[in-house]
Amino acid sequence: xxxxxxxxxxxxxxxxxxxxxxxxxxxxxxxxxxxxxxxxxxxxxxxxxxxxxxxxxxxxxxxxxxxxxxxxxxxxxxxxxxxxxxxxxxxxxxxxxxxxxxxxxxxxxxxxxxxxxxxxxxxxxxxxxxxxxxxxxxxxxxxxxxxxxxxxxxxxxxxxxxxxxxxxxxxxxxxxxxxxxxxxxxxxxxxxxxxxxxxxxxxxxxxxxxxxxxxxxxxxxxxxxxxxxxxxxxxxxxxxxxxxxxxxxxxxxxxxxxxxxxxxxxxxxxxxxxxxxxxxxxxxxxxxxxxxxxxxxxxxxxxxxxxxxxxxxxxxxxxxxxxxxxxxxxxxxxxxxxxxxxxxxxx
Numbered sequence: 001x002x003x004x005x006x007x008x009x010x011x012x013x014x015x016x017x018x019x020x021x022x023x024x025x026x027x028x029x030x031x032x033x034x035x036x037x038x039x040x041x042x043x044x045x046x047x048x049x050x051x052x053x054x055x056x057x058x059x060x061x062x063x064x065x066x067x068x069x070x071x072x073x074x075x076x077x078x079x080x081x082x083x084x085x086x087x088x089x090x091x092x093x094x095x096x097x098x099x100x101x102x103x104x105x106x107x108x109x110x111x112x113x114x115x116x117x118x119x120x121x122x123x124x125x126x127x128x129x130x131x132x133x134x135x136x137x138x139x140x141x142x143x144x145x146x147x148x149x150x151x152x153x154x155x156x157x158x159x160x161x162x163x164x165x166x167x168x169x170x171x172x173x174x175x176x177x178x179x180x181x182x183x184x185x186x187x188x189x190x191x192x193x194x195x196x197x198x199x200x201x202x203x204x205x206x207x208x209x210x211x212x213x214x215x216x217x218x219x220x221x222x223x224x225x226x227x228x229x230x231x232x233x234x235x236x237x238x239x240x241x242x243x244x245x246x247x248x249x250x251x252x253x254x255x256x257x258x259x260x261x262x263x264x265x266x267x268x269x270x271x272x273x274x275x276x277x278x279x280x281x282x283x284x285x286x287x288x289x290x291x292x293x294x295x296x297x298x299x300x301x302x303x304x305x306x307x308x309x310x311x312x313x314x315x316x317x318x319x320x321x322x323x324x325x326x327x328x329x330x331x332x333x334x335x336x337x338x339x340x341x342x343x344x345x346x347x
């Protein structure tokens with residue numbers, strides 16, 4: 001299922017609603033997948049070479065890295081390990097600054113924890129004081145997303161440090177860095193000084209491997225070891241194991257995508273200014289735009305043209321907003337043409 005609950009087969013057009021790399025993976029990935037032999041597919045996958053390649057990529061020791069079947073599996077492992085009620089019936093809490101990736105609250109609920117939402121500020125600047133005020137002795141996880149989804153706004157690294165110092169013993173801070181490749185900065189280099197912080201990364205976005213499902217948790221081995229027991233054995237499939245090694249050998253492909261993302265965002269910002277639309281400058285591969293009274297018309301017209309955009313108007317602070325993936329430049333041009341069709345007609 002897609003993150004808006006609709007089967008993916010409904011989206012045969014231009015998918016600008018899921019923040020995917022619509023240009024796809026490196027050709028080297030396809031070559032590596034074609035080279036798989038029947039005997040390799042018939043056995044469980046080996047992980048050591050992939051683990052070491054990913055550890056080098058992130059600049060950590062292999063013991064400080066846990067590969068997962070998509071970052072979603074890693075997030076669920078955190079919920080299972082830390083947020084299930086205690087034997088005496090204590091209900092643990094997860095703090096989730098809003099707006100946020102829906103899976104944080106979903107996973108917390110599934111395992112029997114309680115989500116404490118922290119409402120956003122009007123400009124989406126990170127609400128540090130409000131997060132600190134929400135911490136209690138029952139806080140076990142603080143879910144942070146940097147850059148944020150759906151706003152694309154980054155939080156200061158200093159705020160992550162402050163929260164990590166203020167959570168109770170036994171609690172962790174999870175920093176979801178699914179879009180860190182686009183922001184060009186990460187908390188990973190600071191993990192040695194903050195043993196209660198785990199960083200989540202994914203190869204779904206910049207590397208174009210969303211369909212193969214490979215994510216990673218990075219942190220102190222003492223924190224990761226209990227999570228390893230919550231992840232099924234061999235949950236990462238052979239195709240992902242082979243693909244990510246090939247992807248990491250072709251970082252020029254990633255750099256070209258990052259270049260197009262930057263150009264696409266500049267194009268979208270300029271269009272929003274021409275149309276008089278409010279938007280937030282993004283450190284990710286998408287932009288949140290307030291289309292207001294035109295939201296439904298933009299979404300429905302785009303869908304009729306085979307261009308799928310994401311309605312985020314029900315998220316806290318996002319009333320009248322849509323989120324547009326800004327990746328391949330030609331795809332951004334197609335989205336802007338649809339927006340222009342609707343907004344010019346409305347004048």
